[in-house]
Structure formats: structure tokens, C-alpha cells
Amino acid sequence: MGRSRRGRGAARDRAIQGTNDSSVVSKCSTAALGYTQDGFLQYFVTTRCRRAPLIHRGYYVRAQAVDHCVREFLLRTQGHPRRQILSFGAGFDSLYFRLKDVGLLSHTVVYEVDFPSVASRKAALIKGTKDLATFVGGGGGRESGAMSFAGEDYKLLGVDLSELPKLEQALTEAGLDPEVPTMLLAEVVLTYMEISRSDALIQWAAQHFSCAQFVLYEQIHPEDPFGFIMQQHFSRLNSVLHALAQYPNCEAQRRRFLQRGWTECSVIDMNEFYVGFIPEDERQRVQALEPFDEYEEWHLKCSHYFILAASKGRELAWTPLFSKMPAFSADDPLRIAGSISASVCTIHSENVGLRRYGHHSVLIKPCVVLTTGGFGEQDGRHCRLRDLHVLIRNEDKWRAGSIRMEKPGNTWSGRLFHTVMCVSKSHALVVGGRTSPTNAGLGMLWLKFAESMTASDPDCAVVELVSPQPAEDVASSRWRHTTTEVTCQGQKYLLIYGGRSAMQPVLGDWYFLHLEEFFYRKIPTGGPVPEGRHSHSACSWNGGALIAGGLGTAEQLLNSVLFLRPTRSGFEWQRVETHPSLIPRYSHTAHVHDGKLLLVGGVWLHSASVPGVTVIELMTGFTLEYQIDTVSLEWPLMLHNHSSVFLLDKKELLVIGGGGNCFSFGTHFNRHPIYLDLCNILTSQ
Numbered sequence: 001m002g003r004s005r006r007g008r009g010a011a012r013d014r015a016i017q018g019t020n021d022s023s024v025v026s027k028c029s030t031a032a033l034g035y036t037q038d039g040f041l042q043y044f045v046t047t048r049c050r051r052a053p054l055i056h057r058g059y060y061v062r063a064q065a066v067d068h069c070v071r072e073f074l075l076r077t078q079g080h081p082r083r084q085i086l087s088f089g090a091g092f093d094s095l096y097f098r099l100k101d102v103g104l105l106s107h108t109v110v111y112e113v114d115f116p117s118v119a120s121r122k123a124a125l126i127k128g129t130k131d132l133a134t135f136v137g138g139g140g141g142r143e144s145g146a147m148s149f150a151g152e153d154y155k156l157l158g159v160d161l162s163e164l165p166k167l168e169q170a171l172t173e174a175g176l177d178p179e180v181p182t183m184l185l186a187e188v189v190l191t192y193m194e195i196s197r198s199d200a201l202i203q204w205a206a207q208h209f210s211c212a213q214f215v216l217y218e219q220i221h222p223e224d225p226f227g228f229i230m231q232q233h234f235s236r237l238n239s240v241l242h243a244l245a246q247y248p249n250c251e252a253q254r255r256r257f258l259q260r261g262w263t264e265c266s267v268i269d270m271n272e273f274y275v276g277f278i279p280e281d282e283r284q285r286v287q288a289l290e291p292f293d294e295y296e297e298w299h300l301k302c303s304h305y306f307i308l309a310a311s312k313g314r315e316l317a318w319t320p321l322f323s324k325m326p327a328f329s330a331d332d333p334l335r336i337a338g339s340i341s342a343s344v345c346t347i348h349s350e351n352v353g354l355r356r357y358g359h360h361s362v363l364i365k366p367c368v369v370l371t372t373g374g375f376g377e378q379d380g381r382h383c384r385l386r387d388l389h390v391l392i393r394n395e396d397k398w399r400a401g402s403i404r405m406e407k408p409g410n411t412w413s414g415r416l417f418h419t420v421m422c423v424s425k426s427h428a429l430v431v432g433g434r435t436s437p438t439n440a441g442l443g444m445l446w447l448k449f450a451e452s453m454t455a456s457d458p459d460c461a462v463v464e465l466v467s468p469q470p471a472e473d474v475a476s477s478r479w480r481h482t483t484t485e486v487t488c489q490g491q492k493y494l495l496i497y498g499g500r501s502a503m504q505p506v507l508g509d510w511y512f513l514h515l516e517e518f519f520y521r522k523i524p525t526g527g528p529v530p531e532g533r534h535s536h537s538a539c540s541w542n543g544g545a546l547i548a549g550g551l552g553t554a555e556q557l558l559n560s561v562l563f564l565r566p567t568r569s570g571f572e573w574q575r576v577e578t579h580p581s582l583i584p585r586y587s588h589t590a591h592v593h594d595g596k597l598l599l600v601g602g603v604w605l606h607s608a609s610v611p612g613v614t615v616i617e618l619m620t621g622f623t624l625e626y627q628i629d630t631v632s633l634e635w636p637l638m639l640h641n642h643s644s645v646f647l648l649d650k651k652e653l654l655v656i657g658g659g660g661n662c663f664s665f666g667t668h669f670n671r672h673p674i675y676l677d678l679c680n681i682l683t684s685q
Helices: 002-032 053-076 095-101 116-128 130-136 164-173 195-208 225-236 250-258 270-277 280-287 295-303 679-683
Strands: 083-088 108-114 147-150 154-158 182-187 212-219 264-269 305-312 338-344 360-365 368-372 375-378 381-384 388-394 397-406 419-422 427-431 444-449 462-466 482-488 491-497 510-514 537-541 544-548 561-566 571-576 589-593 596-600 613-617 623-629 643-647 652-656 659-661 667-669 674-677
Touching (some): 002 053, 053 083, 053 095, 053 212, 053 270, 053 295, 212 250, 225 295, 250 305, 360 643, 368 652, 419 482, 482 537, 482 561, 537 596, 589 643, 596 652
Parallel strands (some): 083 108, 108 154, 182 212, 338 623
Antiparallel strands (some): 338 674, 419 427, 427 444, 444 462, 537 544, 544 561, 596 613, 613 623, 643 652, 652 674
16 A cells, blocks of 8 residues: 555656646747746757747746746845745756846855756756856766755755655755745745645744745636636646645635744735736737737636745845735625526537637527637537537527538638627628637628528528628728627617727727618717727617727726717717726626626636626616526536627526637636526516
8 A cells, every 4th residue: 555655656746747847848938939038948948849828928927926026035135145045846947047147146045956856857957058057167066965966056956845854954964044034935836745744844944944035836716617627737647736725815825824934925816916016018018029819818827826925034024025906806705696597508419519719609580599600629629610500499499500601712711709790680790800810801791591590400501601891891800899780860880899900909999880881981979089998898778889898908907888879960988887896807798688788707807706797787887796606517617708699588698608728728618508597687676
């Protein structure tokens, strides 16, 4: 039995060490693209691989947060004759080389600790690389006991952190002085240890050093869908995140340190750090480095990682972190009015094809739902979807099928983040969308339905694609926009508003497309011009349009609700005041029923919960939040990049698709369409 446990432990240790190899490749790719300035990482990778933009951003903000804390420590202690940095689980990190390169390590010794095999590999790389060996100096000497490499101001030790007595002995022999101001650093390290051992390490550090600061970067929020997928990922790698169950949020982590001897402790998630500590001009520089369009997973990733700084000792009675977020802190309680039950929509067909995101669904007939485009699963692979999908309801049963397109040619192209508006019993208009963030010139497309669309067999449905553009099409080369039907002087128009383009990260313009004569018309529009946005929602109401939420020009989440109100001469922008204030969100869907605006799902930075359904009384602005009860679902429900259709006769929402690329943890698609029962909230006063 003991041998079996040792075998499992060895396999776990190898898996944890493997995270170092993957991490350094990602860090090297991040530096190569210009996110960070690091000329040393290249020496620690054997094979380079360009990572996705989302990975680059994730490693960038991590590096910025850690560097901020380290530099603040060095600044505050610069008058001391000696200082120390102790990095736990350092792996192939280049912190020492970067700091020494810019002259910040005067009177400072850096100690790095990792598994013996990792430390030995790193020592060999340093000794075998002239540029690195010259930086360290001293030749490194011979390996002795736990010491893998020893320079004048750099000590590399191979010790298992979970073996605390051996760790303390090795550090003492290496010359670590408990009376010298010391920074302890652990980046995604302690969570791999059993909680009793990581807690013991935190407490030992508080007792061992008289003047110290502990910086921790780890994961939080295991309870929501993104957190569930994150845990699954690390479990598959045999690198279980032990700390999440007992310390699931920032406040729990703060108490953890205060209860183990640290006198000060501050914790913020990475969304708070990115907004509060990275200057706007630097954020703009980063945002311009490469095309990016994975905002949902970027914000979700940042809400599931935190940076913590704990300190003790009079000279370090401060922490370099504090929240600068104006409201809705990640761990604040959210006032919930009630819950809405979610249930699986059973579809009587093997050809479901609705595991996708970035698509669009629209009710084209009372019992017919058309879904177009998006990114999803097809023939066992992930790709942009070019098929058109139809759901047809007969009584309480849905049947599904793929629509045959007549002479599709190259006009469809598998769009993402487009819109579809049903403008008659036989026609729907597709506007915009993209295939990639650099290719959004997809234009408009008419979908002409055949009468067979209402047949009992959906697979016989046929759609004809026609692509007549307006004479001067100035509005359709965009994505993450909205299209809404509005009325001006008895004439119907399509309002095309906001979004993104290949040239502009955020659009704040709008156009009126006459639906019968198919031309753009300039219509006088008064009132304060709203800020540009994308990934917002739009609904027709009283001849005008309601615009809610979205992402603004600096990638900030918006909480405004705007009404484009019809007037005698045109339209006027008005703001709908909500009480309490709406929590900023985007990537949601929206519907209006009986004077109520319903915002469904989306992404917000209030990571203690995920958005459910928000109900806004449009006449009073009174706002209520409802959680979605997913107990009947057997998979995590991600309500962003989804589509939803309001079924008036049932007082239900049919939610189709949703999900996204969850950082490096894998791509998630909601397995089945679901129903959200709205009867109670639509009939309550």
C-alpha cells in the first residue's frame, strides 16, 4: 500500500513539474510577441511554440502583477544593507536575470526552490549557456546536498516544499537569514500541495522571518462553470488544485494568511489588477499587439486568478495591493430576488448540431427557430460552422435538422458574431459577422425560406441565399453589433448599431436601413450621443430600440440602458435609469415583454456569481436579479456567446448554445438547448 501511494505521489510530482515546461513555453511566446520584455526565457525552452492571444494576455497580466509586488518590495527596502527574495516552485522562471539586468538586485540574494529534478535541469541550462552563466558569475560550483547552483547572489535549491524540515535545513545551509527583509513568492505552487502542508508552509514563513512579505498567485472560484472546467483541466493533468475547496475566494485566502501569523494581507483578482494597476496607455499598447476577440474568456480567466500580498514586521507594515474597482467587488454579496429553473430541451433527432458559440438564433415562424453560424463541433472536430440549423416545434416536441442551401457558393463563409433579423414571413436578413478578427467584410445576405420549413421533417427545409447589397453598404463590415427593427414616420428601418471592425476595436456609429427599398437613410437623431460599444444587446420597444450593456472603448464593461426614442422628426437618445444600478455586463441576450426588459446571462466582473436573468421594469427602472437553478443539468452551463428565443405562449426562454475557449483549459460547449421558465417573474409585480 505504501509503495502504491509513493508511486501515485511520484506521478503527481512529475505532472506538476510538467506544468513548468508548458508555462515557460507560454512565457517565451508572450515575450516574443512584445507583451513582456524578457530576453532570458529563450534559453530555458528547447522548442518554441506561438500561443494564442488569450494565453499571451493571461501570462502578461500575471507577470505584471508579480513584477509590481517585487519592485515595490525592492523599492521599500532599498536602504537596507541586505535583502532576500525566496521563490517557491520557481521552475524555469527568469525573475533573477531580469531584475539583475536592470540593476535592481543590489544588496539582494535570490533563492529559488523547486523539485530536485527541476532544479538540476535549470542548473545545467545555466551552466551550459554562456550568457546566463556570465550573469550569475562564480561558475555555480558543484552540486552539494540540496544546492544545485550557487552564485554570489543566486542560490538554486532542489527540495520538495512539502517536506518542511528539509526545506528549512537547506535554506539555512544556503545562507538564508531570517532577520533580513525577505520577499517570499509562490506562483501557482502552494495549491498543488495538500492543504495541511501548504498551510504549514505559510505559518512557518510568518514565524521564521522577522520582516517579510509573502506574494501568492493562484486560482479561485471553483464553484461556477469556468471554475469547474478549470479544475477538470488540472485533474486530467494529475495536478489537482487542493486549495480551492477550503479557500475558494479572495476573502478566504486573506483570512488564511491572517490566521497564520501575517499582520497585513491584501488580495485582488486579476481583473482588478489589470484595471487598477496597469496604466491606460500600457493597456492600449497591449491591446494593439495582435488581433484579439476572446473578451469573455479573458475576463473569466482574470476573475479566477488572484494576487495576494501578506506582510509582517514594522518595516513592511503595508501591502502593495488594494482594490481600485469602484463597485461590485468580486466577493460582495449579490441581492438575489429568486431563482429561475433551467431544464434540458429534449430534441427528437440525432442531428442536433447546436453545440456552438458566437452563432445567432431567431424565431422565423411561430414554432420555427433558425440558428446560423458560430464556432462548434462538426465531424469530431472544432471549426467555424457553415451549416444552417432549424428547430421545429410540434406541440411540445422539437425536431432538428440541417437546412439545405440552394447555390450557397462562397456567400455564407461560416460567420461568427453576426446578426439575423426576420423581416417577413419568408425572408431574414443576415448582417455582418467575421471569419477572423482581420476578416469581417462579409456583407449582407438574404435568407429566403421555402414553405417546407413548417413540414414535420425539418431535414427537407430549403433556404435560398441571395446577396443584394445596398448601393453604398457602409454598415455591414462589422461584428459583435446589433440589428433592431425601428419605426420612423410609419416606415420600418433596421437600426445597425455598434460592434467592431477590422480597423476599429469599438464602433459607436449607427445606421438606418430602409427595409422595403433597401437603402440607408440619414434620420435626425438628438440627445447625448452614447459611447461606442460592442457585445451589447438590443431590443425593439415602442417603435424604438433598447440598448443595454456591452464593452466600451477601453474594454470597460458598461451598465447603461439606452432608449432610442422615436420623435416627430426622427429619434432621440435617452438613458433609462435603473434602481439599483445595473451590474456592468456584456455578451448577454435580451428580450422585452410587457414593459419588462430581460437580460439573460453574459459576463460580468462580479465573479462571486455568474449572471442569471436581470429584469428591469422599464417604466420605473426597478431592477431585480434572478439566479438560474441548474441542479437538473449534468454539465456546467455557460451563458455567454449563446443565443436565446422568447417563446411567448410558454413564457419560456429557449437558450441555444453558448460557451467558449476557456484559456488553456479547453473549449466548452453547452451540451443541449435549455428552457428557462419565466412564468413566475413575468407575472409577479
